[in-house]
Amino acid sequence: MAIKSKRYQEARLEAxxxxxxxxxxxxxxxxxxxxxxxxGHMWMNAILTDxxxxxxxxxxxxxxxxxxxxxxxxxxxLGLLHGANGxxxxxDDWIRNPSRRFWTKVVLYxxxxxxxFLGSLSLFNHDFGxx
Amino acid sequence: xxxxxxGQWAFYLHRLSGLGILVFLxxxxxxxxxxxxxxxxxxxxxxxxxxxxxxxxxLLLIAGVLYHGFNGLRxxxxxxxPWGVRYQRQLWYGVWVLFVIxxxxxxxxxxxxxxxxxxxx
Numbered sequence: 669m670a671i672k673s674k675r676y677q678e679a680r681l682e683a684x685x686x687x688x689x690x691x692x693x694x695x696x697x698x699x700x701x702x703x704x705x706x707x708g709h710m711w712m713n714a715i716l717t718d719x720x721x722x723x724x725x726x727x728x729x730x731x732x733x734x735x736x737x738x739x740x741x742x743x744x745x746l747g748l749l750h751g752a753n754g755x756x757x758x759x760d761d762w763i764r765n766p767s768r769r770f771w772t773k774v775v776l777y778x779x780x781x782x783x784x785f786l787g788s789l790s791l792f793n794h795d796f797g798x799x
Numbered sequence: 800x801x802x803x804x805x806g807q808w809a810f811y812l813h814r815l816s817g818l819g820i821l822v823f824l825x826x827x828x829x830x831x832x833x834x835x836x837x838x839x840x841x842x843x844x845x846x847x848x849x850x851x852x853x854x855x856x857x858l859l860l861i862a863g864v865l866y867h868g869f870n871g872l873r874x875x876x877x878x879x880x881p882w883g884v885r886y887q888r889q890l891w892y893g894v895w896v897l898f899v900i901x902x903x904x905x906x907x908x909x910x911x912x913x914x915x916x917x918x919x920x
Contacts, residue, residue, distance in 0.1 A: 674877050674884055696875050703868035707901065710861055715908055719857070720849050724841040727834045744828065751821035758814060783828045790832035 670757040691753050698746045705743050731794040744787045752780045805888045813870050816863035823860050851913050861905045862898075869894040869901075 671692045673679040683689035713722065730736050755776060763769040830848060833841045847853075873890045877883035883890065 674874075676878055679878075696878065699868075699871040700875065703872065706864055706868065710864065710905070714857070714861070715904055718912070719854065719909065720912065723845050724834055724838040727831060727841065731834065747824055751817070751824060754814075754817045755821060758818065779825070783825055786832045787828040790835045793835050 670760050695750060695753060698750045702743070702746055702750060705739065705746070709739075709743060728794055731791055737791050737794075741788060741791055744784065744791070748780050748784050748787075752777065805891045809870055809873070809887075809891050809894075813867060813874075816867040819863045820860065820867060823863075854909055854913050858906065858909050861909075862902060865898050865901050866894070869897045 671679045671682050671688055673682045679692050680689060683692065713719065717726070731740070756773065759769055759772055759776075763772055830844055833844045870891070873883075873887070873894050876890060877887055
């Protein structure tokens, strides 16, 4: 079960497995990193750029630069993992029927895995170092 | 855990914004990955998403990300400091102060774009 504690010491006591504790820690660490990555991402695309000018060329150019490949890959990986685990907490709370909960998780985890595959594929589909 | 009031709202909004962001992230990855199918497919999709209704959605999304992020920092303070839980309510108002400061530029830029009738053609 997901950890409900609000303090690290209690979370450690509450954690039924080490894995559950690692997820709890992961949510905090990835959360802090994502705050900065996402504010930067949104600022760049919505404030520094005119949103309406974003098209194929803009995306292809951005994704051709190694720095942005790594930046976006971090957002993709951390964001999907953070989101998947958050979703797991929600599903554990909301879906009482065990078999329905299991199959919902199977479908959603598969979708998230597929999106990680699709997203990283499109990141590395563009040449490195093109300006 | 919480006895109603601010803490309860903080919790509900955190979940709701989290789910909303995840749904957006899925659409966003699918949309951006269309670049793999070349300019025609990609530009057609982009143009579709440049409609004002999606920009309103974007404003909602940015609000969600900012709230979720800042409230997440509040949760971390509650977890790792000896005083965080005691001041969770004050911290929540701090979240909203940060939210307004960071949200205003987006509101002005994107909101202004919608009102100005810009849609990328």
